[in-house]
Every structure is written in structure tokens, then in C-alpha cells.
Amino acid sequence: MRLEHSQSSSKIGARILIIEDESTIAELLRTGLTYEGFRVSVVSGGEEGLECADKEDFDLVILDLMLPDIDGFEICRRLRLRGNDIPIIMLTARREIPDRIKGLNMGADDYVTKPFSFEELVARIRAVLRRRGSAAEPTQLSAADITLDLEAHEAYKGGKPLELTPTEFALLELFLRHPRRVFTRETLLNRIWGLDYEGDRNVVDVHISNLRRKLGDRERRLIRTIYGIGYSFRPD
């Protein structure tokens, strides 16, 4: 199995190794995590996974427990035995408490059970990376003269604090994470308001307008309207 690297648009995206033999799940993780700005490699076997983790420099491993050759616990144990302390998130259908405890005792950083929420998985990946002090997951995002402190949940423009609602903060965080990417209204709705949001679709426009006002972006140069598609953040 050859390694497949997917370079994201972000220059600083964390490198994630996915060891998963279920092709559909591997594919959705690759596509989804790449879209989130991570650089993703996928292997389907335990031996390959160990080899990759040793040879290349990854920031995090997502490890399925049920693999055809070596089981996930064993991979975790061997990695730790070799002194490799790369962050590991275990992904498994085994949801019993003893399995979780075993996983965490083997040196896993987190344990996510199938069926999982992708949003939660991303949040856990970021949390593990931050906790491990990985340079790939900053606690601050900056673009133009805007700075977001993700831990304190505070926003600054030109050094002055901004009063943002949680929704506006989430919108701004998404824009800062993916500068220049064009987001459709639907994508923004799904990501910020949730997949089960059924309310008025104009809330996106209303919140973008409020955000622009608070950023002093009257000419709409920072948050551009892409006609017929959606919005894009252009810090340059």
C-alpha cells in the first residue's frame, strides 16, 4: 500500500497518520480532515502503520483497533515501547469501559467510539494537539491585524479587543483557519449552526453583516461576498 499524501491549502496543517482498514471510513477521514486543513496519510495495515510512524514525522495518529494483521492496542504498545510519544487517538467500535481503559493505559491520548461525530473527532484532534503543545495547532490565529486567542476565546483588531458573539467568533475562527477559501451559505450553516439547523437561511447574511461592522470592514475587503456562491476571507 502506497502512502497517499494530501496537502491542504494551509501551510501549517498538522500531519495526521490514519491507520484504518475500512476503506469507506478511511476515505471519509482523509477527505474530511484534509478539508479541515490537516495533512493526511492513510494506511490500511498495522505493520505499514508502524513503519510509517517510525519513518516519517507525523503530529498525530488515528488508530483503528480492529486491523487485519496487528491489533490497535499492540501497535500503540509497540510505538510507546520504541520511545515514540506521538499523540494517538484510538478509533473503535468497542465501546465498553474496560476497552477504553486498556486503550488509555496503553498510552493512547484519546479514545473515540464508532459511530462518531466527525465534528467531535476534529475537536478532539485539535484538543490533543494543543494539549501536547504541538506547533501545528496554535492557540492563537492571526491574519491581517486580527488576532484570535482560542483558549481565552478573545478577539483583537489592531490590539483592541472586539466584542463578538459566540457565533461571530466561530465564523471568524473558520475564516482565519481557511483564508481565501470560499464558503457557501449552506456550508457555513452546517458548520456553525449545525447539521440539524432548520431555521431561516438568512441568518448567515445577518451575522456576516454584523461581523463586518465589528471588524470595521465597510468596503467588504476582508470578508468578500462571492456572488452566487458565498463568502471568502481575504486578509491580503
Next chain:
Amino acid sequence: MTLLYLGLLSALICLLGAILYTDTKHFLISTTALRLRAQAKPVIERWFATGPGLPAPLAPPSPPSPGLPPAPPSESRQPSSGPVEQLTEDTAVSLSQALTSRDTTALVIDNQGHILATGRRLPEEPPAAPPDPQRINRALAGENEITYIDIANGQRTLVVLIPLRRTPTDPRILGVVQLNTPLATIDQILWRQRLLIGAGIIVAVLLGALGGLWITGSALAPLKRMIATCKRIAAGDLSQRVNLPRHYDEVGQLAAAFDDMVAHLEKAFAAQRRFVAAAAHELRTPLTAIKGSLEVLLRGSLDDKAAATKLIQGMYREVTRLNRLAEQLLSLTRLDTPVLIHKEKVNLAQFLNTVVQEAKLMAQERVITLNPGYPIVLEADPDSLKQVFYNLIDNAIRHTREGGKIEIGWGKKHASVEIWVADDGEGIPPTDLPHIFEPFYRGDRSRSRRRGGAGLGLSLAKGIVEAHGGTISVESSLGKGTCFRIRLPISDPERG
């Protein structure tokens, strides 16, 4: 139950006591009466024969009383008198005195019912009961055996009446002798008897009650244990057992049979639970993939057409897998309903030919050959039998390399036909071999689902073959190949 038994027991003991008591009473009284008659008989005979002059031989001679000389006039007057012909006052006195002793007093009564003489001379001799005219008349009329109990001077007294005849066959009755003897001694014996029987009854009933309680208790204890066990099982704990030590009585056998039954149930339930858990697990994996893919698409990947297409294709594969899984689960549950197997005559050569032709379409570069045997006609459900062979061929395809060979053939064995599906694939490890027909079982080598299948195909095949009254077996050697053998009974051996 226990009370009923106790009541019955005490009633029986009381009845027994009563019978014993009355019998003793009758025996004692009739022996006394008999003794009186037996003792009186020779005295009366001698009196008739020799006259009243003789001393009474009946009882030990009474101590001579100073006040009353023993029958002075009659004895002195008739020392050599002849046989008694008439009952006079004198002769009566001598008779009554001869018959009287310390425990018996005799009255002599003439044929008119008047008392001619009483033999009681001493105060320690018992008092006589007043004669009962009716009974005297009956005795005078010739009745020999009159015995009754009366009260004399406040004492219960046994009264015996003896008609006086010169010879036993003489119809003329001169009078009646009434013998009176007090029942004090007998009554004392009987009183003691009553006391003993009463005490005996109480002791027996008490012992019976205790013994009964003990016996029923020890007989019911295992049943009570079974009841308790049943309740715990009903509460959901199938691991409970009665666990009686193996007795050879019926209760012990019942308990053992009960335990066996619960053990079977527990096994069946455990198998059911494992099956459901495995099925849920099989459902969870594709559902996770579909849910995750949808989430990723909606979070923005839909905007990237190439990525979106890949995800949608993956979801399509998973839905296909779910669909197949649902079909197989349904087929497996249907096997429990034999009505759904519609048997008809199946020409094996034709049938397998069709199967192989269709299997070649999904062969993916494997060589499938049919090796025909004798023409055979089977009674089978062609649709479900087709499923068996598709599953076996599908299994063979998944476990052989490209260019691998799969051979299907059959042969007759006694009253059955053996059909085999053999491949030259990777084989099955000996550790997996005993389990491959279990639902959802996947060996290590086939655990990866990329090889497809949920692990239901072989158990489905086994179920269908067994519903046809046949058997399925497998032999395999690692690296050389696997051979499944199906044995089905032939409906009409002559046509086979």
C-alpha cells in the same frame, strides 16, 4: 396437606384405641361371666345329685364366723339326704351358701320370681343386685346365657343368671340362681387401660405429627428449593440451578431435568445475545461510514466535486453491504420456519449447470468448472439451494487468487448425493475451521471487510442444507485449498 395427614392419623389411632378398649372390656367381662358359670356348674350338679349336705367346694372355706355357724340347720338336718327334687327354702339356702364366696354372692330365686335364699353371710362378701323380674322370667323360660351389669349398693356388679335344671336336658326349671360379682377389679383394669390408651394416642399423634413434619419437610425441601430457583430464573438470572445431589427419586430426577432444561435455555439465550450483538456490530460499521461521510460532505466537502463523488461512492458501497446484510439476516430467521422451504423435483445436472453459468458472471478471473456425475433428481427448494451454492462459490472467489480454480461436482453415496465445491485458494487455518459456520465468524485472515461479506454466508448455507435434511462439512489445508461437501438425501433412489 400435613394437617390432613395428621387428622387422618389421629382418627385412625383413636379408632384403634377404641376397638382395643371395647375388646378388652368384653373379653374381661365375658371371661368373668364364663368363670362364674364354670365354677357354679359342678356345685349345682353336686347339689342336685347329693343334696345340700356337702360342704361347698367352690371357694376356699370361709373362715368360720363366730356369729353365724356355717349353715347349721340344713347341714345337720340333711347330712345324708338324697337327690334334691324340690326347691325349698332349706335346699335353696344350702345352694346359695355353697355358691357364695368372697367375690361372689349367690341368690336363689324360685319359679315365681321370689328370692328363696341369699348366700351372703359375711360383710366382706359382695352385695347382690336386686333381681330384675324381666330377665328372671326370661331365665325361667329357659334362656341360659343371661349376663348383665347392674348396680348393687352403689357398686357396678356383674350379674349372671343360671336356670336350675336337674339335668341339662330337663325342660323343668325349678328356679334361677343369680350370681353377683363386683366389677371393681375389672373396672380398675379397664380404667388403667383407658389411661394407657389415651396417653398412647397423645404420644402417637405427637410423634406422628413430628415425624410427618420431618418427612414431608424433607420431601418438600427440594421442591421449595426449586420454587426459589424458578423465581430467581424468572427474575432474569439464567445461571441459577437447583443443584440437588443426584437422588434416584422422582423429585431428584425432576430437579436434574429442570437444571438440564435451564442449561439449554441459557446456552440458547447466550447464542441469541451473541448473534444480536454481532449483528449490531455489523450494522454499526457501515452506518458509521455513512454518517461520517454525510457529515464531511455537509461540512463543506460537497463543494469539491471529486472528493464528494468518492465519498458518495463509498456510501453507496456501504448501503449495498447493509442491504445484503439485511437480506441474509432475513433468510437466516426464515430458516426457522420450515413452511418457507418449497420442495420440488430438481434435476441436479441442469440445476448446477445454471448455477455455474451464472457464477461465471461474477467469477472475477477465476476458473469455474462443473464436473458432472450420474444424473440425479432431488426433492429440494431450488431457490434456497441456489443461495447455498452462490454463497459457497462467492466464498471460494474471495479466498482464491486471480486465475484460481473452483470445481463443482457430485457423486452418489448410498441413499444420498454428495456435492462438492472445491477451490485451490489460501485455505482455512485449523483453528478457524470448527467455527466457520457460526454466524458473523471471520477468521483472522478474512477479518478485513475489504474481502466483503459479513460472515453470514456459510451459516446461511448450513441452515438451508440442514432444512433439507442434509449435512455440510468442510476440509481444508492451508495454502492448498478448501473443499465444502454437501450431502442431501435422494427422494427417489430408483430414479437416481
